[in-house]
Amino acid sequence: MGAREILAQWGVDEFRVIDRQALSEITLGASILATGGGGDPEIGLLWAYNVVEQGNEILMIDPEAMPDDALATIAGCLGAALVLTEKPPNGQELFWCYDSLRRYMGRPIQAVVPPEAGGVNTPVPMAVAGAVGVPVIDADGMGRAFPELQMTSFYIHGVSPAPTAAADEDGHVTISDAKDAVLTERIIRGAAMAYGGISWIAGYPMTGRQLKDTAILRSISLAWELGRRVFLARRKHLDPVSEVISVTGGFRAFQGKIVDIDREFGAEKTKGFSLGRITMQGIDAFKGSTATIDFQNEWLTLQVDGKVRCMPPDLICILDPATGEPIRTDIVRYGYRGTVVLIPAHSRMRTEKGIATFGPRYFGYDYDYTPVEELIKG
Amino acid sequence: MGAREILAQWGVDEFRVIDRQALSEITLGASILATGGGGDPEIGLLWAYNVVEQGNEILMIDPEAMPDDALATIAGCLGAALVLTEKPPNGQELFWCYDSLRRYMGRPIQAVVPPEAGGVNTPVPMAVAGAVGVPVIDADGMGRAFPELQMTSFYIHGVSPAPTAAADEDGHVTISDAKDAVLTERIIRGAAMAYGGISWIAGYPMTGRQLKDTAILRSISLAWELGRRVFLARRKHLDPVSEVISVTGGFRAFQGKIVDIDREFGAEKTKGFSLGRITMQGIDAFKGSTATIDFQNEWLTLQVDGKVRCMPPDLICILDPATGEPIRTDIVRYGYRGTVVLIPAHSRMRTEKGIATFGPRYFGYDYDYTPVEELIKG
Numbered sequence: 001m002g003a004r005e006i007l008a009q010w011g012v013d014e015f016r017v018i019d020r021q022a023l024s025e026i027t028l029g030a031s032i033l034a035t036g037g038g039g040d041p042e043i044g045l046l047w048a049y050n051v052v053e054q055g056n057e058i059l060m061i062d063p064e065a066m067p068d069d070a071l072a073t074i075a076g077c078l079g080a081a082l083v084l085t086e087k088p089p090n091g092q093e094l095f096w097c098y099d100s101l102r103r104y105m106g107r108p109i110q111a112v113v114p115p116e117a118g119g120v121n122t123p124v125p126m127a128v129a130g131a132v133g134v135p136v137i138d139a140d141g142m143g144r145a146f147p148e149l150q151m152t153s154f155y156i157h158g159v160s161p162a163p164t165a166a167a168d169e170d171g172h173v174t175i176s177d178a179k180d181a182v183l184t185e186r187i188i189r190g191a192a193m194a195y196g197g198i199s200w201i202a203g204y205p206m207t208g209r210q211l212k213d214t215a216i217l218r219s220i221s222l223a224w225e226l227g228r229r230v231f232l233a234r235r236k237h238l239d240p241v242s243e244v245i246s247v248t249g250g251f252r253a254f255q256g257k258i259v260d261i262d263r264e265f266g267a268e269k270t271k272g273f274s275l276g277r278i279t280m281q282g283i284d285a286f287k288g289s290t291a292t293i294d295f296q297n298e299w300l301t302l303q304v305d306g307k308v309r310c311m312p313p314d315l316i317c318i319l320d321p322a323t324g325e326p327i328r329t330d331i332v333r334y335g336y337r338g339t340v341v342l343i344p345a346h347s348r349m350r351t352e353k354g355i356a357t358f359g360p361r362y363f364g365y366d367y368d369y370t371p372v373e374e375l376i377k378g
Numbered sequence: 379m380g381a382r383e384i385l386a387q388w389g390v391d392e393f394r395v396i397d398r399q400a401l402s403e404i405t406l407g408a409s410i411l412a413t414g415g416g417g418d419p420e421i422g423l424l425w426a427y428n429v430v431e432q433g434n435e436i437l438m439i440d441p442e443a444m445p446d447d448a449l450a451t452i453a454g455c456l457g458a459a460l461v462l463t464e465k466p467p468n469g470q471e472l473f474w475c476y477d478s479l480r481r482y483m484g485r486p487i488q489a490v491v492p493p494e495a496g497g498v499n500t501p502v503p504m505a506v507a508g509a510v511g512v513p514v515i516d517a518d519g520m521g522r523a524f525p526e527l528q529m530t531s532f533y534i535h536g537v538s539p540a541p542t543a544a545a546d547e548d549g550h551v552t553i554s555d556a557k558d559a560v561l562t563e564r565i566i567r568g569a570a571m572a573y574g575g576i577s578w579i580a581g582y583p584m585t586g587r588q589l590k591d592t593a594i595l596r597s598i599s600l601a602w603e604l605g606r607r608v609f610l611a612r613r614k615h616l617d618p619v620s621e622v623i624s625v626t627g628g629f630r631a632f633q634g635k636i637v638d639i640d641r642e643f644g645a646e647k648t649k650g651f652s653l654g655r656i657t658m659q660g661i662d663a664f665k666g667s668t669a670t671i672d673f674q675n676e677w678l679t680l681q682v683d684g685k686v687r688c689m690p691p692d693l694i695c696i697l698d699p700a701t702g703e704p705i706r707t708d709i710v711r712y713g714y715r716g717t718v719v720l721i722p723a724h725s726r727m728r729t730e731k732g733i734a735t736f737g738p739r740y741f742g743y744d745y746d747y748t749p750v751e752e753l754i755k756g
Contacts, residue, residue: 190568
């Protein structure tokens, strides 16, 4: 059965066909929202292009169109983005995950929802949906990228990641079925390490009802609009950063040149991630100011002249001022120029359990969460 | 369906009912064959007694009686024996494993085979067979105990451990389905570590044909005879060590007092195991001699006065000379007296792949394997 048959069965006649151009726009937007993480978009895009070129259709529907009792899972990859670039997928990993999960659960998976906004984990689940023949839902679990499996709106609103299946390029599959989401994260990350640094995963099985109640809704549409507007700005020689700010409701918080990258900073705290701290020297309106940005796969916190201006889960995007292209933690280099845009996290990410799960204290900072809207004022 | 129904279906009318006394004899024998590892027999025995007292029957059959196409798996635990003592099972772990494995494989498991000879991993699979209602096969995968999942006669003769399921006392389940046995070991051990040091596992699914072609056949009967004879020796004030030698065809290689225990020795080589080296000072016929024995969960190598006398996979058993009780690596203490008995490994463990998988070089020794029969001569 294909995605069109599933939609007909559901009585859904509104959907968008995701073509090559849509994929490139969505992926650019998602990689901007990925706050420096989310991996190399070339890998995700190539895979998705390939799926479309083989004659598969990627059909995206609004979350409200998904029946309450239908079953969706996430699909994507987990591990350090740097490894992903060295170890590209063979394209079968996620099918192996789906097959294992379906056998283990004893019921078919009828839809795919992207786990996060990212250069890999947005186009890849769309490609998987196309290849498997199920619709993709216009939503994700973060509205940004985050390093760990439990750091989702799904989890903080009551959906368990279990069971989650993880595969590598040799067809090795690990299934973790643990009520404890942090334990699932540890086991799946352990499998990723055993696989050589990266694993491809499917999991977080949830009903349509659960998805509507817990996901970041219509975030793929947001990424799409973001990507579309940045491409347009490039063609029309407009300021792409202004487009990003206009679409997302973000703030222009800093502009400068990267003068130091310390990849050892904080290395004793966490293992298995790209982490460290960069320092930027202000230019133009920010001349004389210094910014430091800590990262763990994603940009986590921004300090300007010693004052904290943004904490997780709010978004820190460093953009190339000329192209709007995001600067990622895995490719950032000394001398790059960047504009720092801060975007308030989605309200579904800002609950008490959300702040406990991915707020500043979880990442080892000794201060409480304050929303970026307040921090940028003072 | 119970074990008797399965046997009737197979047309098997010869079986032995394993009662409390049989369990205690088999467990004593298995813990002697465990070469210092295999964990605290009290834990395995208590569980097995409990299963019998609840009215379950444990029925053991000869491997030849199992149909070629019936499906068996191992059941037991994996981790450091020390942790096991601090973290006893709740009795449900292996049922969760069986349930997950059955769902994942889509077919019922019709028999249990113990993975090794050990104080835990021999009585526990027998108890599981009784509780699940399937027969237990008179065989195991080592004829001794070994620390890692791939160190079995099953594996070296072509049976994969995949899929293997691992559960903890909270019902968290991990399934590893990897063709690569060493990868399965890494992932399942990673799960054990994430669970707090120990996991309960079921896996190595194999047909009756595969079992007959790869297992250490009738090793439970051997353990039973060994346990029976040692209990008899204690009652009749005979020498229990002579009984062990007579049943196993072993050699009395040393007698002495433990004068040093170095639990740090070799610690840089391997993680997640009980490892180290003990030194014994000879007494009686061995007065003036010194023996050192290295261990990694199990006793691995014996040197007497600087000469190697036993290497893996051959068995090193240190027995209390008065009771024949085995001295384990996790409970050995300064001042203990022990008689060292060496037993040739089963011929199915001595193949080229066997020596590569669990011979001296695998454990980091820089010499080739020589059978104990030759080593004790010179």
